Amino acid sequence: QVQLVESGGGVVQPGGSLRLSCAASGFTFSSYGMHWVRQAPGKGLEWVAVISTDGSHKYYADSVKGRFTVSRDNSKDTLYLQMNSLKAEDTAVYYCAKVVVAGTHYFDYWGQGTLVTVSS
Amino acid sequence: DIQMTQSPSTLSASVGDRVTITCRASQSISSWLAWYQQKPGKAPKLLIYKASSLESGVPSRFSGSGSGTEFTLTISSLQPDDSATYYCQQYNSHEGSFGQGTKLEIK
Numbered sequence: 001q002v003q004l005v006e007s008g009g010g011v012v013q014p015g016g017s018l019r020l021s022c023a024a025s026g027f028t029f030s031s032y033g034m035h036w037v038r039q040a041p042g043k044g045l046e047w048v049a050v051i052s053t054d055g056s057h058k059y060y061a062d063s064v065k066g067r068f069t070v071s072r073d074n075s076k077d078t079l080y081l082q083m084n085s086l087k088a089e090d091t092a093v094y095y096c097a098k099v100v101v102a103g104t105h106y107f108d109y110w111g112q113g114t115l116v117t118v119s120s
Numbered sequence: 121d122i123q124m125t126q127s128p129s130t131l132s133a134s135v136g137d138r139v140t141i142t143c144r145a146s147q148s149i150s151s152w153l154a155w156y157q158q159k160p161g162k163a164p165k166l167l168i169y170k171a172s173s174l175e176s177g178v179p180s181r182f183s184g185s186g187s188g189t190e191f192t193l194t195i196s197s198l199q200p201d202d203s204a205t206y207y208c209q210q211y212n213s214h215e216g217s218f219g220q221g222t223k224l225e226i227k
Contacts, residue, residue, distance in 0.1 A: 044221040045207055050214050059214045105211035106154040110163035
């Protein structure tokens with residue numbers, strides 16, 4: 001069965017960095033684009049970033065552009081989100097999500113989420 | 121960027137009621153719209169894709185309609201388990217932007 005397991009969340013000071021991981025299993029990871037979506041406490045869903053199957057195409061929300069970097073290692077079936085220059089407004093649960101069909105951008109499987117708290 | 125606007129933000133209805141949630145896109149997205157259900161502390165669950173296609177395993181009381189810029193999610197006969205927050209998402213572009221959510225409460 002498909003599983004997505006995020007890790008790497010925690011408490012970090014403003015201006016700090018954190019790297020999130022999303023370990024995938026139960027499907028051919030290299031065949032699917034992958035996304036990061038976040039949800040601030042008590043708020044709605046916010047799309048963060050997408051990466052193509054081979055990692056050659058990456059797109060970001062304006063709110064994180066220039067600070068966050070999405071990457072993937074298809075040999076390890078793992079997705080990453082490197083987050084630099086973190087701000088208080090980056091505090092959220094971060095989800096990785098698998099697209100339903102290659103070339104589309106809606107999601108059939110999500111991880112359980114990992115909480116990132118940016119606070120001094 | 122494509123902006124998605126849902127209405128209402130909150131909704132209270134009784135078991136058995138017919139409930140409709142609206143989602144509007146800032147520009148045409150054809151039928152590239154999905155609906156998700158999210159319960160507290162859980163990841164979202166896909167309900168509807170391509171505006172009106174029911175995801176496998178989702179009860180048939182859920183339905184979607186619309187195209188272009190205006191879409192609706194309808195629950196034909198509300199059940200207690202439907203208490204949740206519902207989000208629309210456009211996937212006409214890679215950014216996959218979401219509506220702000222509609223919190224559905226059971227009276």
